[in-house]
Amino acid sequence: MTLTRRSLLAATAGLPTALALGAAPARAQKKIQIATVVKIGGIPWFNAMEVGIKKAAQQLGVEAWMIGPTQADAAQQVRAVEDLIARKVDVICVVPNDAQALEPVFKRAQEAGIKVLTHESPEQKFNDWNIELTTVEGFGETHMEALAKAMGGEGKYIVYVGSLTVPLHNKWADAAIALQKAKYPKMQLVTDRFGVAESLDDSYRTALDQMRANPDLKGILAFGSQGPIGAARAVEERGKIASVAVVGPFSPGQGAKYIKSGAIREGFIWNPMLAGEVIVRVGTMVAKGQTPTDGMEIEGLGKVSVDPKTRNILAKKLQPINKDTIDELVAMGL
Numbered sequence: 001m002t003l004t005r006r007s008l009l010a011a012t013a014g015l016p017t018a019l020a021l022g023a024a025p026a027r028a029q030k031k032i033q034i035a036t037v038v039k040i041g042g043i044p045w046f047n048a049m050e051v052g053i054k055k056a057a058q059q060l061g062v063e064a065w066m067i068g069p070t071q072a073d074a075a076q077q078v079r080a081v082e083d084l085i086a087r088k089v090d091v092i093c094v095v096p097n098d099a100q101a102l103e104p105v106f107k108r109a110q111e112a113g114i115k116v117l118t119h120e121s122p123e124q125k126f127n128d129w130n131i132e133l134t135t136v137e138g139f140g141e142t143h144m145e146a147l148a149k150a151m152g153g154e155g156k157y158i159v160y161v162g163s164l165t166v167p168l169h170n171k172w173a174d175a176a177i178a179l180q181k182a183k184y185p186k187m188q189l190v191t192d193r194f195g196v197a198e199s200l201d202d203s204y205r206t207a208l209d210q211m212r213a214n215p216d217l218k219g220i221l222a223f224g225s226q227g228p229i230g231a232a233r234a235v236e237e238r239g240k241i242a243s244v245a246v247v248g249p250f251s252p253g254q255g256a257k258y259i260k261s262g263a264i265r266e267g268f269i270w271n272p273m274l275a276g277e278v279i280v281r282v283g284t285m286v287a288k289g290q291t292p293t294d295g296m297e298i299e300g301l302g303k304v305s306v307d308p309k310t311r312n313i314l315a316k317k318l319q320p321i322n323k324d325t326i327d328e329l330v331a332m333g334l
Contacts, residue, residue, distance in 0.1 A: 041068015052276025133270030140175030155218030162224030197224025
């Protein structure tokens with residue numbers, strides 16, 4: 001499997017070797033190793049997450065790195081996890097493309113004594129903990145409120161998710177659509193959601209197709225970091241900035257020009273750098289045999305809710321992305 005990570009050799013570099021000095025001295029303690037497998041490498045969102053992973057690793061004195069498959073493909077993630085099991089790392093964290101496809105390999109990791117974390121997968125099986133920086137309902141509903149405001153509470157809209165097999169994106173969409181139906185009956189979802197929002201090109205083409213099929217389309221709600229970017233590009237090219245509202249989460253640096261032009265009206269994110277830091281902090285904790293507890297504090301998040309039954313660690317850290325905040329967010333490197 002081709003990975004965007006330059007090499008996984010860093011995972012084993014610098015491990016202590018025994019010195020032949022008569023009676024062998026005690027070996028230096030091996031650093032905790034935490035590997036994170038993201039959905040796809042090379043896109044701004046996960047580049048920012050990698051910065052956070054490296055920052056926390058340096059602060060905590062652990063070895064932590066990120067693996068980015070070349071495509072948003074479940075099979076590539078499975079092969080990456082299999083490789084990490086063979087390397088006997090301490091903690092594997094995955095941002096799943098397909099939660100179910102990962103269940104067998106997660107089970108093997110746990111059986112090998114490896115702690116398994118996930119991010120953006122609140123109903124994952126065979127993980128130890130899942131980490132979220134927002135609630136499912138809150139994220140979906142906040143975006144729908146922004147779309148409804150931009151559309152004036154009426155008209156046709158479509159929804160993107162990263163993939164039809166990414167549980168969290170689809171739950172966000174479910175929450176958004178449920179709010180629309182209950183609160184904004186004059187808005188109309190014109191077709192089933194599209195699983196294109198992890199691809200800029202697919203998001204762009206879908207927006208063009210849907211604007212042709214629905215000349216009176218008024219909104220595009222995109223869950224997945226490339227979705228708003230591709231949709232905004234299409235809206236801008238078609239000269240429909242004023243008539244078609246694009247709303248959704250994205251990396252500020254990638255989408256700044258579209259926020260400033262109005263092609264993207266607004267979005268909300270958690271900070272992917274912070275997510276990377278939290279993954280390493282929780283990974284270090286569980287590697288040491290510590291159990292997360294409700295109300296505990298995590299640096300950067302404050303107090304978090306911990307549900308041992310669902311194995312979810314939940315925080316509330318949403319950041320609006322709009323014309324008022326974009327410059328500050330870009331300056332932060334997001």
